[in-house]
Amino acid sequence: MExxxxxxxxLGFGYMxxxxxxxxxxxxxxxxxxxxxxxxxxxxxECAGVLQYAQTCFEGLKAYTQKDGSIxxxxxxxxxxxxxxxxxxxxxxxxxxxxxxxxxxxxxxANAAWVPPYGTGATLYVRPFLFGSGPVIGVAPAPEYQFxxxxxxxxxxxxxxxxxxxxxxxxxxxxxxHGTGDxxxxxxxxxxLYAGELAHSRGYNENMFLDAGTRxxxxxxxxxxxxxxxxxGKLVTPKSSTILPSITRRSLVYVAKExxxxxxxxxxxxxxxxxxxxEVGVCGTAAVISPVGEIDNHDEKIMVPSGMNEFGPVLGKLxxxxxxxxxxxxxxxxxxxxxxx
Ligand code: PLP
Ligand code: COI
Numbered sequence: 001m002e003x004x005x006x007x008x009x010x011l012g013f014g015y016m017x018x019x020x021x022x023x024x025x026x027x028x029x030x031x032x033x034x035x036x037x038x039x040x041x042x043x044x045x046e047c048a049g050v051l052q053y054a055q056t057c058f059e060g061l062k063a064y065t066q067k068d069g070s071i072x073x074x075x076x077x078x079x080x081x082x083x084x085x086x087x088x089x090x091x092x093x094x095x096x097x098x099x100x101x102x103x104x105x106x107x108x109x110a111n112a113a114w115v116p117p118y119g120t121g122a123t124l125y126v127r128p129f130l131f132g133s134g135p136v137i138g139v140a141p142a143p144e145y146q147f148x149x150x151x152x153x154x155x156x157x158x159x160x161x162x163x164x165x166x167x168x169x170x171x172x173x174x175x176x177x178h179g180t181g182d183x184x185x186x187x188x189x190x191x192x193l194y195a196g197e198l199a200h201s202r203g204y205n206e207n208m209f210l211d212a213g214t215r216x217x218x219x220x221x222x223x224x225x226x227x228x229x230x231x232x233g234k235l236v237t238p239k240s241s242t243i244l245p246s247i248t249r250r251s252l253v254y255v256a257k258e259x260x261x262x263x264x265x266x267x268x269x270x271x272x273x274x275x276x277x278x279e280v281g282v283c284g285t286a287a288v289i290s291p292v293g294e295i296d297n298h299d300e301k302i303m304v305p306s307g308m309n310e311f312g313p314v315l316g317k318l319x320x321x322x323x324x325x326x327x328x329x330x331x332x333x334x335x336x337x338x339x340x341x
Contacts, residue, residue, distance in 0.1 A: 004113050004153075008120035011155035013286060020110035021150035022103040025133070026093045034103055034147065036110055042133075042146070049132020049142025056131035056186040057086035060285045061247075063108045063115050063124040063151070063340065066328030071115050071340045073126070074326050076104055078247045083128060086183035091141040092130050100128065101338070103149045108340045114153050118327065125154040125286070131186075157223075157286040158205055162319075164293030164308050165205035165282075167221065169271070170195045173212035174219060174242075181219070181242030192222040206282070208295060210271055211240060218269045224284035225249040226269070228277040229314040234263045236277070248283045248322070254333065255321050262314070271297070279312030280304045289319040 006016075017040045024034030049055035059079045064072055080100035087094045095103075104126060108115065116122035128149040132142025158165050172195040175181025180188055192207070199207045208226075211217040218226055218238050225246040228236040235256045237249055256262040274280070280292040293308035294301065306312030311319065324330030328337070 001112050003115075003117060006116075006153060008116045008122040008153070009155070011116070011122045011153055012159065013125075013154045013157045014152070016152050018111040018114040018151055018153075020107060021148060022107045023146055023148045024095075024099070024103070026145035026147070031093065031095065031099065031147070034099070036106060040150065042148075044133045045135040047135035047137055049134065049136045050186075052136065053132075053139060054185075054187045054190065055090055055092060055142055056129065057083065057090055057092065057184050058127060058129035058186060059083045059184060061104075061126050061128075062154075062285055062326075063126060064326050064328075065115050065118045067118050068328070069118070070328075071108060071112060072326075072328070073104060073108065073338045073340060075247055075251065075336050076101060076338055077335075078250075079128065082184060082245065082247070083130065086185060087130055089180060089183045090185060092132065093145055095130065095147050099147075103128065103147070105340050107149050107151060111151055112341060114151065116153050122153055122155050124151050126151045154286070157284075157288075158290050162288075162290060162311065164291040164304070164306070164310070166203065166294040166296070166308075167206045167208050167292055168199050168202065168204045169295070169297040170199065170207035170209050174209040174222070175212060177211075177213045177242060179242065181240075182244060184244060189222065196222050204296070211242065216270055216272075218271055218274065219243050221282050224282035224287040224290070227252065227281045227283055227289065227315060227318075228269065228274070229279035229312060231276070231278045233278075233314060234265060235314065235318075236265045236267070236269060238269045239266045240268070246284055248285055248288070251336070252283060252289070252318055252322060255325070256318060258333070259321050259330075260317060275302045277304065279306045279315050281312075281315040288323065289315055291315055
């Protein structure tokens with residue numbers, strides 16, 4: 001199979017429609033059999049649940065080319081489970097893990113020419129999503145749904161590749177206590193846009209959100225969880241019921257303990273403690289691990305000791321090990337890599 005003629009190394013994080021996408025419809029109480037299609041548009045009622053009441057949730061994962069040319073995905077069973085948890089909270093019919101993995105395998109296989117080659121630093125980002133497609137005018141769950149999955153080749157999430165980013169503490173909250181912060185609901189992202197644009201207009205890459213209840217603990221950014229490294233080399237990551245349970249973060253906790261022999265603390269992190277850390281980073285499927293060099297909270301500027309030019313040693317090693325597992329250069333724990341073709 002011949003790869004598409006794309007300058008893989010120059011890709012940013014954008015949408016480039018590929019040849020095929022998958023869709024399945026939920027009607028009369030059940031999922032119909034899904035199909036691949038070349039059509040990247042959707043036609044639906046003006047009164048669809050997704051358009052009126054934002055009844056939608058999504059996932060994000062990547063396909064990688066390994067050195068021997070095989071195409072794999074990383075822990076997609078966890079994405080299937082998280083989509084199920086998002087769907088339950090939004091009263092959207094769940095997609096079984098089997099159906100999710102079938103859609104993933106078929107779509108990635110059909111788009112094999114779009115999966116960036118090994119060593120380019122680029123990957124194929126896969127976006128599964130669920131939404132209320134049937135009409136609903138009183139506030140209620142929609143009568144019909146669609147499950148879709150498309151992919152797009154991507155490079156680094158932040159401009160400048162893996163250079164440390166500069167972030168600021170948001171004056172707006174991301175997720176309420178007992179709200180939807182722990183699921184991947186579209187609405188969580190819609191309400192973060194204003195704070196995100198404000199941060200960008202002030203020269204920041206991202207926001208650091210604090211807990212909405214007390215505004216004292218670190219939560220996450222708009223699209224990634226936090227990682228901190230103490231001066232004595234421990235990995236610390238915020239524990240909260242209102243952040244997204246990042247699959248990257250959960251994997252890194254394991255890699256830190258089992259591959260690198262680090263001590264890991266998953267606990268509440270007071271914002272006051274941030275200035276004490278030696279390294280700061282954000283992690284997620286899109287972000288992988290991106291180092292953070294500066295954190296501003298109005299007049300307070302925290303310059304992270306690892307600086308604005310490079311990765312700190314611990315986060316650098318974690319990133320190298322994780323991407324090595326994904327690319328097949330480092331042996332993966334059992335069940336983490338799903339070979340597609
Ligand atoms: N937090 C938020 C709000 C996200 O959108 C994402 C991205 O999916 C993450 C964290 C990282 O999660 P994962 O590592 O599963 O991609
Ligand atoms: C991801 O990392 O997959 C995300 O969903 C983050 C962002 C692109 C929304």
